[in-house]
Amino acid sequence: MKKSTELITKQKKHLWPNQILYYADPLPLDRGDGMYVWDVDGNKYLDFFAGILTTSVGHNNGRVRQRINEQLDKLIHSSTLYPNQAHIEYAEMLAQITPEGLDTFYFGASGTDADETAVLMAQVHTGNTEIIALRHGYSGKSQLAMTLTGQGAWRMGPVHIGYVRHAMTPYTYRALGGLDEKSFVQACLDDLQDVIKTMTSGKIAALIMEPIQGVGGFITLPPEYMEGAADIARAHGGLVIIDEVQTGFGRTGTHWWGHQHSAVKPDIMTMAKGIANGMPLSAVATAPEIAQSAVGAGLTISTFGGNPIACAAAIGTLEEMMESYTPARSAAIGQLLEDGLHALAKKYPLIGEVRGRGLMQGVELVSDRQSKAAAPQHANAVMEAARKTGLLIGKGGMLGNSLRIAPPLMAAQEHVEEALEKLDLAFAHVQESV
Ligand SMILES: Cc1ncc(COP(=O)(O)O)c(C=O)c1O
Incomplete structure (x- = not known):
């Protein structure tokens, strides 16, 4: 049995089920280093959610x-x-x-x-x-x-x-x-x-x-x-x-x-x-x-x-x-992230809006831009697809249709580029199935 399956079985037995877990197949984390985390089965992920904007200066700093x-x-x-x-x-x-x-x-x-x-x-x-x-x-x-x-x-x-x-x-x-x-x-x-x-x-x-x-x-x-x-x-x-x-x-x-x-x-x-x-x-x-x-x-x-x-x-x-990880640096790296997300918005009509500041960027997903009908199913699908590429992001919003992208403040240009490439793949996958 996979280590993750074993752990999730125990979690379901002993931890309250009302604590929500991300992903259809939840992701038990094992270790982290800087911008990356590894799950208990040894898979590596680029972390662009930072444990809900918390691992500010990187894992195991x-x-x-x-x-x-x-x-x-x-x-x-x-x-x-x-x-x-x-x-x-x-x-x-x-x-x-x-x-x-x-x-x-x-x-x-x-x-x-x-x-x-x-x-x-x-x-x-x-x-x-x-x-x-x-x-x-x-x-x-x-x-x-x-x-x-x-x-x-x-x-x-x-x-x-x-x-x-x-x-x-x-x-x-x-x-x-x-x-x-x-x-x-x-x-x-x-x-x-x-x-x-x-x-x-x-x-x-x-x-x-x-x-x-x-x-x-x-x-x-x-x-x-x-x-x-x-x-x-x-x-x-x-x-x-x-x-x-x-x-x-x-x-x-x-x-x-x-x-x-x-x-x-x-x-x-x-x-x-x-x-x-x-x-x-x-x-x-x-x-x-x-x-x-x-x-x-x-x-x-x-x-x-x-x-x-x-x-x-x-x-x-x-x-x-x-x-090292000053507000000025977050503005500069955040701008790269924001620009990259706007470029993705030009490519994928399921993106209704890109918003936020610095290293706190939100992407609201819709069924179509005209009606702005919330598309929580797309948010879930993009999160799952991003995970498959090795990228962790978050989601939120009362309508459940906004992606939350907020890496540790130590994110560098190369990490932003890697995240945008992975997001591109994830959006392409979901847009195809719409
Ligand atoms: C803006 C804001 N205030 C308060 C809280 C509550 O923080 P905690 O979960 O540490 O109790 C959160 C948690 O997400 C938050 O985002």
């Missing part, structure tokens, strides 16, 4: 391993009850790249954890309760995070929290009534005003938004929307929470943070995924005045937040990003 090993020899765990060196040193280092003023942090172990903490902090700071999130957004898997999430499929269970309201997202490819981008952005801003006016007390604690909605299929928020929405939230007493869980750490190119493609200045920013190259770590960043407002509101600890091994990995990861 030498410096990250070194930092982890150094820390392993000293201390594995402390809890937040005892200050630990890696925790403090990483906070100091992170403050060098966070937006000006956002230089105090609360570390956790997941993006869900970070978004929960950010919402709570906004509520404590403003004294308001209500939260506005965007449709198509994703915040994680706790009750609150599922409630913030604006996609039905990810909102498991009957109980949702009553103080969250959702405004229309500027999903320009599917603009209401076929409006042009400018008019649609205005319609979305009007809707946000309307949601606040009609569905809240008028005083909100925060608006939370992702600069590019990751799980939403890389829906890229126009800067004018983000700026207008931030103004509206503040006019109603709310803070602006920017979720940089997917878009952070230079992924979108040019800037360290995805929102910096706009003029928005967050009050609270969350980050996770690529922060520690796969070690479980997340962070919430705020100005000291906001952090201070939680003092006296109640006690808080985190058993795993700021874990020394995870923080050591984060230090190694950020060193690599600062020295």
Whole structure:
């Protein structure tokens, strides 16, 4: 029996079946090196999804391993009850790249954890309760995070929290009534005003938004929307929470943070995924005045937040990003990827739109460009065909029809060329069968 078959049989017996797995024949991974991973049967793949945008500086990165090993020899765990060196040193280092003023942090172990903490902090700071999130957004898997999430499929269970309201997202490819981008952005801003006016007390604690909605299929928020929405939230007493869980750490190119493609200045920013190259770590960043407002509101600890091994990995990861895999580099390599995807779009009518920034490129697939009918079957088929060529990509979007292409930030020109060749084969295979 193949090793993968044996493992999947055991997985089905012991792991909850509601954890979704990619591919009809799931793919147990065994090892990784840089841009490549190998499955347990020895097949090699070029990784253009990076474990959901997480293996930011490449699989088994030498410096990250070194930092982890150094820390392993000293201390594995402390809890937040005892200050630990890696925790403090990483906070100091992170403050060098966070937006000006956002230089105090609360570390956790997941993006869900970070978004929960950010919402709570906004509520404590403003004294308001209500939260506005965007449709198509994703915040994680706790009750609150599922409630913030604006996609039905990810909102498991009957109980949702009553103080969250959702405004229309500027999903320009599917603009209401076929409006042009400018008019649609205005319609979305009007809707946000309307949601606040009609569905809240008028005083909100925060608006939370992702600069590019990751799980939403890389829906890229126009800067004018983000700026207008931030103004509206503040006019109603709310803070602006920017979720940089997917878009952070230079992924979108040019800037360290995805929102910096706009003029928005967050009050609270969350980050996770690529922060520690796969070690479980997340962070919430705020100005000291906001952090201070939680003092006296109640006690808080985190058993795993700021874990020394995870923080050591984060230090190694950020060193690599600062020295080698910079936002400027991601912009340049991302441009090659984007250009290549646009070239594929000219060739294959099943591609409805290419969108995103830097090394975060989405490709929405349709049955035909006129009707824009979503084609999740094509997305599945392209993913399967790409796997056969030895390329891993992701998918998402509420309609299940958007490919998510987001390699480790260490991707070089040769990797992009290899990925585009493989994608060309995969698209050709699927287009033929349409
Ligand atoms: C934008 C965003 N926020 C929050 C989360 C939740 O992160 P986690 O899965 O680490 O809890 C995710 C996960 O995909 C995400 O994409």
